[in-house]
Amino acid sequence: MRLVIARCSVDYAGRLNAHLPSALRLLIVKADGSVLVHSDGGSYKPLNWMSPPCKLAVTPGRWVVTGKAGETLTVELEEIISDSSFELGTDPGLVKDGVESHLQELLAAQLTVLGDGWRLVRREFPTPIGPVDLMCRDAGGVSVAIEVKRRGEIDGVEQLTRYLELLNRDPLLAPVQGVFAAQEIKPQARVLATDRGIRCVTLDYELMRGADDASLRLF
Amino acid sequence: MRLVIARCSVDYAGRLNAHLPSALRLLIVKADGSVLVHSDGGSYKPLNWMSPPCKLAVTPGRWVVTGKAGETLTVELEEIISDSSFELGTDPGLVKDGVESHLQELLAAQLTVLGDGWRLVRREFPTPIGPVDLMCRDAGGVSVAIEVKRRGEIDGVEQLTRYLELLNRDPLLAPVQGVFAAQEIKPQARVLATDRGIRCVTLDYELMRGADDASLRLF
DNA sequence: TTGTTGATTTCGCAA
DNA sequence: TTGCGAAGTCAACAA
Secondary structure, rough: EEEEEEEEEEEEEEEOOOEEEEEEEEEEEEOOOOEEEEOOOOOOOOOOEEHHHHHHHHEOOEEEEEOOOEEHHHHHHHEEEEEEEOOOOOOOOOOOEEEHHHHHHHHHOOOHOOOOOEEEEEEEEEEOOOOOOEEOOOOOEEEEEEEEEEOOOOOHHHHHHHHHHHHHOOOOOOOOEEEEEEEOOOHHHHHHHHHOOOOOEOOOOOHHHHHHHHHOOOO | OOOEEEEEEEEEEOOOOEEEEEEEEEEEEEOOOEEEOOOOOOOOOOOOEEEOEEEEEOOOOEEEEOOOOOOEEEEEEEEEEEEEEEOOOOOOEEEEEOHHHHHHHHHHOHHEEEEEOOOEEEEEEOOOOOOOEEEEOOOOOEEEEEEEEEEEEEHHHHHHHHHHHHHHHOOOOOEEEEEEEEEEEEEHHHHHHOOOOOEEEEOHHHHHHHHHHHHOOOO
């Protein structure tokens, strides 16, 4: 990894064109040849960058990075303040806990959140257009397809609608009800879901995780 | 901006929990207090990070960064290889060209691309499920809702279909026709749109920008 | 290889 | 401030 602090201007030409006027910035060249241009603010996103795979051509005062699809990042170096390189080696990688799949697990184990007497048919119930997160039957034996999201937006409602349309063609399952379950449901998504007869349920992750821990402690 | 190369392990606790085992990494502390943990590969996204606004508490061998919502990033420093700081100043920022909003502007100013006698009712025409990019009336006074995309895919057709369904419930507007306009329209999107009676129009960005420049030169 | 979906998404615009 | 849609989205996983 090479770190350069330099006064530079940058141009990108690819899907769009973008230009950065001259200023002091941090340039990072990673082991795979990818280049990041960072300012001293903003978020984790660089001002400009080139993703791997790409090729870096260095000439005095100018770097030209060319990507797989022919897009180019051109860095004009005007003044180099600092230039250093380090061998970091490969990274063991990130371990995550608490994403959608976890939410799905918890809900599958706590169907009483949705109603008494519900039972799980299966998780990741397969359909020709993709898997339904949870397939259940309610106390009356009616099929219910559940879409689980961390944040419920319109796309998720569309997704569930497509599943329901398909599932309702199967006489062994029909009629199939829909439940849209998320930690947070956007107003527009709620309007669309309600308009289509889909029930919306807000999930409390901390509460569900707590209930899960409590049930584990009983054994 | 402070750059540290160090052997470290990192823990994040917020919306989710994430852990990074010990390894050599680049740590960036920006002027606004935000922290980025980068490995020597991957993309421009850090392995772990804390976005501003946040507060950094430094003790020997340990950094604790606390975010606005109480989430924390904890870095355990085991061995520091390099540690340097730089004053970069504020960045003039990025200039972009070629994104959807620009395409929408150009089309609004050049409705003749779609047909003679068309007039613009308004851009970003509001509906309960989101704004329609362009609302127009054709030469015969018939309402037309236009969805503008850089790349036309199925999602865009679905979006326009939702708008049309809603708009056609309004007796003051109905019947409302649909136009799907994009620089590039995927075959599947074209098939779906055509099947639903939506007209597809491919936009030539360079040509439209040229026409725009030409019209400006007349004044 | 191609497509789909999730993300600590981030970013920008408009109400 | 808040909400919503786009992004040079990226990245993981399945077909």
